Amino acid sequence: xxxxxxxxxxxxxxxxxxxxxxxxxxxxxxxxxxxxxxxxxxxxxxxxxxxxxxxxxxxxxxxxxxxxxxxxxxxxxxxxxxxxxxxxxxxxxxxxxxxxxxxxxxxxxxxxxxxxxxxxxxxxxxxxxxxxxxxxxxxxxxxxxxxxxxxxxxxxxxxxxxxxxxxxxxxxxxxxxxxxxxxxxxxxxxxxxxxxxxxxxxxxxxxxxxxxxxxxxxxxxxxxxxxxxxxxxxxxxxxxxxxxxxxxxxxxxxxxxxxxxxxxxxxxxxxxxxxxxxxxxxxxxxxxxxxxxxxxxxxxxxxxxxxxxxxxxxxxxxxxxxxxxxxxxxxxxxxxxxxxxxxxxxxxxxxxxxxxxxxxxxxxxxxxxxxxxxxxxxxxxxxxxxxxxxxxxxxxxxxxxxxxxxxxxxxxxxxxxxxxxxxxxxxxxxxxxxxxxxxxxxxxxxxxxxxxxxxxxxxxxxxxxxxxxxxxxxxxxxxxxxxxxxxxxxxxxxxxxxxxxxxxxxxxxxxxxxxxxxxxxxxxxxxxxxxxxxxxxxxxxxxxxxxxxxxxxxxxxxxxxxxxxxxxxxxxxxxxxxxxxxxxxxxxxxxxxxxxxxxxxxxxxxxxxxxxxxxxxxxxxxxxxxxxxxxxxxxxxxxxxxxxxxxxxxxxxxxxxxxxxxxxxxxxxxxxxxxxxxxxxxxxxxxxxxxxxxxxxxxxxxxxxxxxxxxxxxxxxxxxxxxxxxxxxxx
Amino acid sequence: xxxxxxxxxxxxxxxxxxxxxxxxxxxxxxxxxxxxxxxxxxxxxxxxxxxxxxxxxxxxxxxxxxxxxxxxxxxxxxxxxxxxxxxxxxxxxxxxxxxxxxxxxxxxxxxxxxxxxxxxxxxxxxxxxxxxxxxxxxxxxxxxxxxxxx
Numbered sequence: 001x002x003x004x005x006x007x008x009x010x011x012x013x014x015x016x017x018x019x020x021x022x023x024x025x026x027x028x029x030x031x032x033x034x035x036x037x038x039x040x041x042x043x044x045x046x047x048x049x050x051x052x053x054x055x056x057x058x059x060x061x062x063x064x065x066x067x068x069x070x071x072x073x074x075x076x077x078x079x080x081x082x083x084x085x086x087x088x089x090x091x092x093x094x095x096x097x098x099x100x101x102x103x104x105x106x107x108x109x110x111x112x113x114x115x116x117x118x119x120x121x122x123x124x125x126x127x128x129x130x131x132x133x134x135x136x137x138x139x140x141x142x143x144x145x146x147x148x149x150x151x152x153x154x155x156x157x158x159x160x161x162x163x164x165x166x167x168x169x170x171x172x173x174x175x176x177x178x179x180x181x182x183x184x185x186x187x188x189x190x191x192x193x194x195x196x197x198x199x200x201x202x203x204x205x206x207x208x209x210x211x212x213x214x215x216x217x218x219x220x221x222x223x224x225x226x227x228x229x230x231x232x233x234x235x236x237x238x239x240x241x242x243x244x245x246x247x248x249x250x251x252x253x254x255x256x257x258x259x260x261x262x263x264x265x266x267x268x269x270x271x272x273x274x275x276x277x278x279x280x281x282x283x284x285x286x287x288x289x290x291x292x293x294x295x296x297x298x299x300x301x302x303x304x305x306x307x308x309x310x311x312x313x314x315x316x317x318x319x320x321x322x323x324x325x326x327x328x329x330x331x332x333x334x335x336x337x338x339x340x341x342x343x344x345x346x347x348x349x350x351x352x353x354x355x356x357x358x359x360x361x362x363x364x365x366x367x368x369x370x371x372x373x374x375x376x377x378x379x380x381x382x383x384x385x386x387x388x389x390x391x392x393x394x395x396x397x398x399x400x401x402x403x404x405x406x407x408x409x410x411x412x413x414x415x416x417x418x419x420x421x422x423x424x425x426x427x428x429x430x431x432x433x434x435x436x437x438x439x440x441x442x443x444x445x446x447x448x449x450x451x452x453x454x455x456x457x458x459x460x461x462x463x464x465x466x467x468x469x470x471x472x473x474x475x476x477x478x479x480x481x482x483x484x485x486x487x488x489x490x491x492x493x494x495x496x497x498x499x500x501x502x503x504x505x506x507x508x509x510x511x512x513x514x515x516x517x518x519x520x521x522x523x524x525x526x527x528x529x530x531x532x533x534x535x536x537x538x539x540x541x542x543x544x545x546x547x548x549x550x551x552x553x554x555x556x557x558x559x560x561x562x563x564x565x566x567x568x569x570x571x572x573x574x575x576x577x578x579x580x581x582x583x584x585x586x587x588x589x590x591x592x593x594x595x596x597x598x599x600x601x602x603x604x605x606x607x608x609x610x611x612x613x614x615x616x617x618x619x620x621x622x623x624x625x626x627x628x629x630x631x632x633x634x635x636x637x638x639x640x641x642x643x644x645x646x647x648x649x650x651x652x653x654x655x656x657x658x659x660x661x662x663x664x665x666x667x668x669x670x671x672x673x674x675x676x677x678x679x680x681x682x683x684x685x686x687x688x689x690x691x692x693x694x695x696x697x698x699x700x701x702x703x704x705x706x707x708x709x710x711x712x713x714x715x716x717x718x719x720x721x722x723x724x725x726x727x728x729x730x731x
Numbered sequence: 732x733x734x735x736x737x738x739x740x741x742x743x744x745x746x747x748x749x750x751x752x753x754x755x756x757x758x759x760x761x762x763x764x765x766x767x768x769x770x771x772x773x774x775x776x777x778x779x780x781x782x783x784x785x786x787x788x789x790x791x792x793x794x795x796x797x798x799x800x801x802x803x804x805x806x807x808x809x810x811x812x813x814x815x816x817x818x819x820x821x822x823x824x825x826x827x828x829x830x831x832x833x834x835x836x837x838x839x840x841x842x843x844x845x846x847x848x849x850x851x852x853x854x855x856x857x858x859x860x861x862x863x864x865x866x867x868x869x870x871x872x873x874x875x876x877x878x879x880x881x
Contacts, residue, residue, distance in 0.1 A: 056809060057813075060810060060812070061871060063813075064813035064814075064870055064871070065870060065871070066870060611735060611878060611879050612877070612878045613734075613735050613738055613876070613878075614875070615874070615876075616866065616874040616875065617873060617874035619870060619871070619872045619873050714872070716872050
């Protein structure tokens with residue numbers, strides 16, 4: 001098997017084995033262009049690795065837990081993370097490692113190299129995988145190079161690559177991945193050249209930045225841009241950005257740094273050099289006989305081409321290509337840091353203040369017209385914050401994912417979700433709420449008279465201190481009767497909060513487990529993987545991830561408090577309508593069409609006297625380890641929560657943060673919505689409960705009262721009796 | 732979740748695509764497995780196979796009518812783990828005798844024409860399994876049950 005092909009040995013029939021990038025580079029070298037010394041690790045090596053390690057079927061099992069189209073992006077991300085971890089933790093079989101080591105030594109000895117993806121279905125004119133597969137630069141040491149070859153292989157299965165392949169109708173299972181390894185060219189100035197401007201056929205475009213090309217390709221650095229008249233070989237426009245940063249080689253990777261002063265005011269290319277870049281790219285166009293997108297760098301005043309590919313027909317705005325969107329799901333560390341500052345310093349304080357200000361207004365005093373105005377205004381305010389939530393809070397959640405990848409790359413743990421344990425030791429608002437509930441329940445447990453008063457609804461007799469604590473709780477978090485955090489009295493005449501407290505008093509749940517020691521150990525292990533300034537960056541990334549993790553839960557509580565204010569105004573309108581008709585109040589309620597927690601489809605009762613079809617085992621994503629048996633309690637509507645009994649298994653469409661107060665009573669959590677990082681999974685992990693997410697039709701296939709077994713290790717829910725969980729040998 | 736019809740359609744497709752089933756019988760607490768060429772009737776209430784009367788499986792059936800039959804679409808490939816469908820039928824077995832035997836045997840032999848001489852030998856029995864339930868496993872660990880009306 002030919003696993004390594006030096007660039008100059010690549011023949012036309014090797015194209016499928018060396019991929020688009022590897023093939024183009026070999027042609028460029030043959031055509032007399034300056035290119036870095038390059039070898040191709042063919043797709044045969046990838047195939048051999050999958051076969052020898054058994055990974056091929058592991059990957060397919062991972063992806064076929066359920067129909068791909070039924071998976072949410074979060075679930076696909078989870079699958080991709082697990083698959084990536086398989087590549088990371090599975091070493092190359094010794095026979096392969098030996099051969100690859102030898103070749104890499106022979107070609108590069110002590111040089112640092114770049115390891116780039118070169119998928120065979122990449123870089124043809126009808127699809128562009130630019131940015132979807134991974135590339136790594138400035139790597140040294142053969143082990144690190146081998147590890148990064150595995151990571152490039154894994155990127156064939158990244159969430160974005162999976163989604164993109166599905167969209168353009170390619171089968172990931174039939175795809176393979178070749179890798180190019182090339183000497184590092186530590187270019188002082190780099191860029192790209194499009195020999196034909198997609199918007200104007202008579203022009204070419206050159207973009208350039210100081211330092212390595214990384215910043216330009218990832219879109220983190222704004223480049224200088226030249227527009228060139230193709231026919232006359234003339235610069236027609238040069239746009240200069242504010243030059244602030246550059247990427248420079250650093251210990252086994254690259255580093256974003258502030259641009260030195262002397263370069264801030266100096267364009268990376270003078271006009272002669274821009275002209276040379278254009279002419280060279282134009283030669284590549286003539287050579288390949290189609291417009292090219294050329295990546296280049298200047299090193300010691302020598303122009304070197306890093307790659308050349310046809311300009312794709314896809315990728316323009318009206319082609320319907322979603323690649324840009326898939327890529328935007330991933331945010332850079334720098335981008336997330338800015339987002340954090342905005343959220344923590346601006347948005348959250350503003351949300352808290354908004355809710356408080358609204359709360360001060362006494363709705364009872366308002367005239368009818370004023371109440372209508374108030375409802376409209378609150379609707380606007382709520383609407384505005386919901387939009388902000390989608391625009392800023394949701395993308396910020398990527399901080400957890402980014403950290404997960406950094407952690408897994410560095411630590412290479414067996415469990416790809418080990419990193420979550422490093423994040424859970426934070427003070428989430430929903431845990432604070434649960435802790436207040438535990439304290440109230442503890443008071444009831446110690447006071448039999450109070451318990452009786454609550455049980456019999458003799459509220460007037462209840463001790464004033466206790467009622468004051470209840471008041472404090474419900475001012476902060478609402479009385480739990482509403483699907484909206486902070487809402488009150490959505491269910492009149494019953495006392496859901498008291499009922500929950502009595503249940504908690506009768507069945508003291510173990511408080512959330514604080515994993516202080518383990519957190520410390522994991523943190524040390526993680527930080528020990530880094531040195532120097534990389535350690536500082538690793539620490540910063542952990543801090544960001546903790547904030548992002550905490551916010552996954554807290555943002556809904558903050559948002560809920562604003563929505564609760566809208567709800568209160570709506571309730572006031574309904575109260576008045578109950579006393580007498582009012583056209584304006586009716587009209588405004590119709591206008592805002594306020595719906596709170598729509599009910600979810602329930603399981604249909606089996607028809608008698610007919611064949612019965614029922615689920616026995618349902619599979620989802622294992623999202624919290626452990627095994628538990630119990631009666632299912634299906635939550636379709638927020639009101640169902642008040643019936644929750646200690647020891648039951650919470651089964652729902654999606655655990656939202658306004659439901660998490662029953663989780664301490666549950667013995668396991670099952671939900672339809674999938675993902676390791678959704679609220680249900682986070683809270684279940686916090687309380688050490690087995691949890692399965694992404695179970696299709698969970699709320700229709702399981703009925704309240706069903707005996708179910710939740711296997712959180714394997715992601716299997718079994719409906720009906722299960723027998724002994726051990727096979728004991730008879731003595 | 733699939734509907735009753737979808738489930739039956741999958742059963743029909745699987746049964747049409749497969750010639751062999753694994754039969755489980757038991758006697759005095761000892762399970763025993765054998766490979767049989769099977770045929771399913773249109774409404775999926777019965778599965779049929781033929782066996783010489785001198786076999787261990789036939790002796791087991793005589794002692795205990797309760798059986799299970801496994802039909803699956805595995806192809807002895809790694810991909811089986813996520814692609815194959817496996818169905819277990821449980822029910823009771825009886826020998827088919829009398830006038831209905833000829834018509835059922837005709838249908839059976841239309842499926843397995845090469846078994847003509849074997850099946851028509853006087854020492855060979857046509858066995859009918861009245862199915863009580865089907866258990867279908869897909870996607871490695873998804874299990875759905877169909878319980879037939881008695």
